[in-house]
Amino acid sequence: IECNNDGEHFCTPDKNEVIQIGNVCKIAGTEEIIARNIFTLGGCSEIADADVFSFKDEAAMLQAWRNFVVEVDPDIITGYNILNFDYSYLFGRADKLKIKDFSNLGRIKNKRISFKDSTFQSKAQGIRDTKEVVMEGRVQLDMLQHIQREHKLSQYSLNSVSLNFLKEQKEDVHWTIIKDLQAGTDDSRRRIAVYCLKDCYLPLRLLEKLMCIFNYTEMARVTGVPFSYLCTRGQQIKVLSQLLRKARSCNMLIPTQTRGDRGDKFEGAVVIEPKPGFYKTPIATLDFASLYPSIMMAHNLCYCTLVPPSVAPKLDKDSFIVTPTGEKFMKAEHRKGLLPIVLEELLAARKKARAELAQTTDPFMQKVLDGRQLALKISANSVYGFTGAQAGQLPCLQISGSVTSYGRQMIDKTKAKVEEYYSSANGFDFDAEVIYGDTDSVMVNFGDMSLERIIQLGNEASQVVTAEFTKPIKLEFEKVYYPYLLMAKKRYAGLLWTKPENYDKIDMKGIESVRRDNCSLVRNTINTCLSKLLIERDVDAAVEFVKNTVAS
DNA sequence: TAGCCTACCTAA
DNA sequence: TAAGTTAGGTAGGCTA
Ligand SMILES: Nc1ccn([C@H]2C[C@H](O)[C@@H](COP(=O)(O)OP(=O)(O)OP(=O)(O)O)O2)c(=O)n1
Numbered sequence: 001i002e003c004n005n006d007g008e009h010f011c012t013p014d015k016n017e018v019i020q021i022g023n024v025c026k027i028a029g030t031e032e033i034i035a036r037n038i039f040t041l042g043g044c045s046e047i048a049d050a051d052v053f054s055f056k057d058e059a060a061m062l063q064a065w066r067n068f069v070v071e072v073d074p075d076i077i078t079g080y081n082i083l084n085f086d087y088s089y090l091f092g093r094a095d096k097l098k099i100k101d102f103s104n105l106g107r108i109k110n111k112r113i114s115f116k117d118s119t120f121q122s123k124a125q126g127i128r129d130t131k132e133v134v135m136e137g138r139v140q141l142d143m144l145q146h147i148q149r150e151h152k153l154s155q156y157s158l159n160s161v162s163l164n165f166l167k168e169q170k171e172d173v174h175w176t177i178i179k180d181l182q183a184g185t186d187d188s189r190r191r192i193a194v195y196c197l198k199d200c201y202l203p204l205r206l207l208e209k210l211m212c213i214f215n216y217t218e219m220a221r222v223t224g225v226p227f228s229y230l231c232t233r234g235q236q237i238k239v240l241s242q243l244l245r246k247a248r249s250c251n252m253l254i255p256t257q258t259r260g261d262r263g264d265k266f267e268g269a270v271v272i273e274p275k276p277g278f279y280k281t282p283i284a285t286l287d288f289a290s291l292y293p294s295i296m297m298a299h300n301l302c303y304c305t306l307v308p309p310s311v312a313p314k315l316d317k318d319s320f321i322v323t324p325t326g327e328k329f330m331k332a333e334h335r336k337g338l339l340p341i342v343l344e345e346l347l348a349a350r351k352k353a354r355a356e357l358a359q360t361t362d363p364f365m366q367k368v369l370d371g372r373q374l375a376l377k378i379s380a381n382s383v384y385g386f387t388g389a390q391a392g393q394l395p396c397l398q399i400s401g402s403v404t405s406y407g408r409q410m411i412d413k414t415k416a417k418v419e420e421y422y423s424s425a426n427g428f429d430f431d432a433e434v435i436y437g438d439t440d441s442v443m444v445n446f447g448d449m450s451l452e453r454i455i456q457l458g459n460e461a462s463q464v465v466t467a468e469f470t471k472p473i474k475l476e477f478e479k480v481y482y483p484y485l486l487m488a489k490k491r492y493a494g495l496l497w498t499k500p501e502n503y504d505k506i507d508m509k510g511i512e513s514v515r516r517d518n519c520s521l522v523r524n525t526i527n528t529c530l531s532k533l534l535i536e537r538d539v540d541a542a543v544e545f546v547k548n549t550v551a552s
Numbered sequence: 553t554a555g556c557c558t559a560c561c562t563a564a
Numbered sequence: 565t566a567a568g569t570t571a572g573g574t575a576g577g578c579t580a
Binding site for chain 2: 269
């Protein structure tokens, strides 16, 4: 929608009328546009490819728009910042103009839509104010919210987001000139209309290009929650839903738990003390595949396999295992846990998504599919997170604590094994050294050898270590950094190689150039500096460049 | 000035 | 059923 203003202050529904409402309707998955139109207050010159409906009176326009929505009967309504701006403005105006039945927009006759303030709050997302719009039978998919949740960008204006994803900008009409355009002629109002239609079209394009409907549908099927929950709710509901679904098929019930005893946290993962430096030898990176989910699957950790201390003495000692934190869990042959089954399904879905990713060659498509694969990975990791969520419905720190304790044990063992196996004591003519590792990965310095040899050693090492662990747990050789700049825990950069022929890219973790709380001068300087350092391997040139930048 | 605290953002 | 988890670097403020 576009609204009028007094030329000085930004529009408010108390004072300023809605002057235009643009709509573009499409059948998802097809190219067919079934309607493209603009409702205008005051006359408006013709626009190619769009129907112009002009009204003398704002109330009549709003009423006609409502009728249009009901007639088109959409399943999903999208737009940019519609939840926080468009809806509250439209309902504000409808109230003010006393338009009866304006908010009867849903699919249940005579049921008004509900609209209220709400906040979404989580540790990962921070606090985010939104509006809750319940329109029966129509999902509200605000692209601003979607992109804020799924993509980390430094700016979220429609303009910069479109530039980022569609390589396209909108022609800007600054709000201060809208008043004059509206007060002008049919032609000047047409300028607003063209701008407004573009504003409608861009979110729809984003929705399609990012395959939102496809990805959300898949997630809804895998996790068993309604589509709309994926936009408005968090990770917990997805885990709970999967758990409930599995529990029912296994004839079990899930208790409703009073939430209490919060505050005390459990110990997480270890980060191996880094040996900082600029490594000019290839550094192999070994990484466990989905570490926490596979720990839960390998050891059958679940709510229903946890043995209470009082019961343990009555059980056969061979029927359960003891985790490094001292918790006891039944073995799978006695009782198979629900969480491992849920995880199997999530990991299977992720595996499928990754296979499709490997098939694509289009770089943008690869990014989209990578996002899909990542979303499934986070859902799987959230099963672990759910058990440790003290503000949640079913916290069970025994499970989450056991998972992390196994994780700590495993990375220590991996480090020890690699260093012990690849040593001169074991008949090799070099001593491998683990220079860094975080949670589920180890970075190994085998010494000054060719890239081919390192890749071969990495593959071999992953098999040697995998053989040490229980079934679904798998150590993978992922990549080589050559050269590698290790600065501190969670801060490093390197030239990434997955094949000996050519490098993939510069990979940067945790340093200023990937953080969004730095100015672009710092980011650009570091980017250039790193490319001199890692690609050209010219330390002096890098130093010189920084000196010059600082001096100027 | 060392040491502790918080805010922010990121790695995993 | 409102809200996945912990670890950790850096900058900047405050205080003993
Ligand atoms: N958002 C995240 C990311 C990770 N982890 C935990 C669980 C993971 O098992 C572990 C390792 O994380 P990775 O980023 O290495 O990812 P995975 O090992 O799960 O997957 P993969 O290595 O196959 O990409 O850290 C988590 O709890 N939440």
